[in-house]
Amino acid sequence: MTxxxxxxxxxxxxxxEFVGEFGWALTxxxxxxxxxxxxxxxxxxxxxxxxxxxxxxxxEEPPTQASLAQRLCxxxxxxxxxxxxxxxxxxVERQQDPADRxxxxxxxxxxxxxxxxxxxxxxxxxxRELLGSVPEADRLVLRRLLRQAADxxxxxxxxxxxxxxxxxx
Amino acid sequence: MTxxxxxxxxxxxxxxEFVGEFGWALTxxxxxxxxxxxxxxxxxxxxxxxxxxxxxxxxEEPPTQASLAQRLCxxxxxxxxxxxxxxxxxxVERQQDPADRxxxxxxxxxxxxxxxxxxxxxxxxxxRELLGSVPEADRLVLRRLLRQAADxxxxxxxxxxxxxxxxxx
DNA sequence: TATTGTTATACTCTATAACTATA
DNA sequence: TATAGTTATAGAGTATAACAATA
Numbered sequence: 001m002t003x004x005x006x007x008x009x010x011x012x013x014x015x016x017e018f019v020g021e022f023g024w025a026l027t028x029x030x031x032x033x034x035x036x037x038x039x040x041x042x043x044x045x046x047x048x049x050x051x052x053x054x055x056x057x058x059x060e061e062p063p064t065q066a067s068l069a070q071r072l073c074x075x076x077x078x079x080x081x082x083x084x085x086x087x088x089x090x091x092v093e094r095q096q097d098p099a100d101r102x103x104x105x106x107x108x109x110x111x112x113x114x115x116x117x118x119x120x121x122x123x124x125x126x127x128r129e130l131l132g133s134v135p136e137a138d139r140l141v142l143r144r145l146l147r148q149a150a151d152x153x154x155x156x157x158x159x160x161x162x163x164x165x166x167x168x169x
Numbered sequence: 170m171t172x173x174x175x176x177x178x179x180x181x182x183x184x185x186e187f188v189g190e191f192g193w194a195l196t197x198x199x200x201x202x203x204x205x206x207x208x209x210x211x212x213x214x215x216x217x218x219x220x221x222x223x224x225x226x227x228x229e230e231p232p233t234q235a236s237l238a239q240r241l242c243x244x245x246x247x248x249x250x251x252x253x254x255x256x257x258x259x260x261v262e263r264q265q266d267p268a269d270r271x272x273x274x275x276x277x278x279x280x281x282x283x284x285x286x287x288x289x290x291x292x293x294x295x296x297r298e299l300l301g302s303v304p305e306a307d308r309l310v311l312r313r314l315l316r317q318a319a320d321x322x323x324x325x326x327x328x329x330x331x332x333x334x335x336x337x338x
Numbered sequence: 339t340a341t342t343g344t345t346a347t348a349c350t351c352t353a354t355a356a357c358t359a360t361a
Numbered sequence: 362t363a364t365a366g367t368t369a370t371a372g373a374g375t376a377t378a379a380c381a382a383t384a
Contacts, residue, residue, distance in 0.1 A: 019289040020224045022296050022312060023202045023217065024241070025319035030195040031242045032322045037192065048192065055189045066342060072193070073200045075375065080344060102342040102383045120188040127191050133321030134314055142314040143191060145307055150194035152302030153201045235365055244352065249367055271360045271365040 033130060040122040044115070045085045049074065051119055053082060054108070057092055058116045062105035064097065071154065091115060202299060209291040213284070214254045218243065220288055222251060223277070226261055227285045231274035233266065240323065260284060 037048040044050050052072050056063060063071070069079040083106060086092045091112035097103040108116070131139050206217040213219050221241050225232060232240070238248040252275060255261045260281035266272040277285070300308050 017312060017316070018224070018228060019293045019296070020221060021316060022299075023199070023206065023292075024221060025312075025315040026195055026199040026202060027221075027242055028319040028323050029315070030192070030199050033192045033195060037189075052189060052193060052196075055187070059187060064342075073196055075377095076343070077345080077377085078375075097342095100342080100384070104343075123192075124188045127188070130191075130322065131318055134318050138314055141310065142318070143186060143194075145303055145311040146194040146198070146315070147186070147190060149300055149303050149311070150197040153299065154197050233365075244354095245366070246354085246368080247352075266365095269361075269365080273366075 029130070033126070036126045036130065037123055040126055041119055044119065045089060046082050050082065050086070051123065053079075053086070054091060054112060054116050054119070057106050058108045058113055062095070062107045064103040064105060066103070068106065086112075198299070202295070205295045205299065206292055209295060210288055213288065214258060215251050219251065219255070220292065222248075222255070223260060223281060223285050223288070226275050227277045227282055231264070231276045233272040233274060235272070237275065255281075 034048040037051060041047060041051050044054075046053070049072070053068060053074075056068055056071060065079045065083060066076055068074070069076040074082070083092065083094065087094060090109055092106050092108050094104040095107055097105050131142070134142060203217040206220060210216060210220050213223075215222070218241070222237060222243075225237055225240060234248045234252060235245055237243070238245040243251070252261065252263065256263060259278055261275050261277050263273040264276055266274050300311070303311060
């Protein structure tokens with residue numbers, strides 16, 4: 001079944017979609033993603049969040065703690081503890097940012113890179129299993145749309161929201 | 170841009186997708202969904218989760234506390250407090266299940282139904298804004314695929330998992 | 339004056355276990 | 362023996378505020 005078929009079949013009224021379903025689906029999937037990732041990362045400190053931090057550190061331009069915290073929706077005070085632990089384990093290092101002496105750039109150690117490589121293989125498999133019910137061809141679509149939405153939200157969060165008069169009733 | 174176009178444009182290598190991105194996108198979107206829903210539900214107890222409970226109570230066959238807890242990924246002990254509060258507020262009632270005297274069926278009051286109607290309108294708007302970056306035609310696709318994945322995961326969770334030898338390192 | 343990172347504290351959420359009443 | 366619901370408690374996660382260093 002192609003996406004077009006699916007969309008046509010779903011049509012208006014054909015799918016019992018309801019308000020709030022979006023939030024429910026996110027809740028269920030994220031919970032399961034965390035649970036399964038935590039089951040395969042072994043003794044990696046801070047479980048699935050630790051994996052996300054390590055992945056961000058390896059893949060991005062050496063991020064500051066603040067940018068990591070913002071990107072991963074983790075409070076900066078929590079980020080301090082988390083990085084402390086990862087430095088202890090020899091997975092990352094703190095380096096002074098030459099351009100801003102307040103900031104610390106978090107860079108992976110060689111061991112950190114190798115660890116992430118191993119974890120990536122396991123997480124890739126986890127994500128494959130998690131989307132097992134979605135036809136192969138549609139998975140990329142789902143991932144892309146999800147990412148598109150998340151990117152926009154993540155960027156919006158960096159800019160202060162204009163007041164829109166939506167009070168809390 | 171249609172889904173087919175998007176898929177073609179994304180092609181292999183065209184999109185910088187990475188392992189774990191799926192979890193990241195879920196994290197960002199769910200956090201924002203909760204935050205925005207909480208901003209519009211006013212003084213509804215238990216915020217966005219309270220909304221999800223009320224929605225489930227109104228839309229499903231009167232659920233038991235246990236089925237609610239399982240469906241919404243909330244611990245049954247937490248569900249007790251949450252329902253207590255909603256009974257206090259006159260939004261739902263506990264009714265004995267005639268077929269199983271251990272179970273309580275949670276049914277909405279008239280006020281509960283009216284409250285949900287109002288909240289639904291606001292949440293619908295929240296979800297529309299949250300997916301503002303996704304073209305109108307693609308939103309339904311995203312919702313459908315997300316739901317498909319979540320449904321499967323949710324059902325799997327009900328059946329005990331067979332051991333698959335995936336130890337924790 | 340604002341921001342980065344640190345530290346301490348308080349609060350919320352979550353998980354766990356014990357208990358009862360039913361099945 | 363297992364399940365639904367309740368209650369109490371401990372633990373993890375989270376938010377908040379104060380502070381020093383720097384911009």
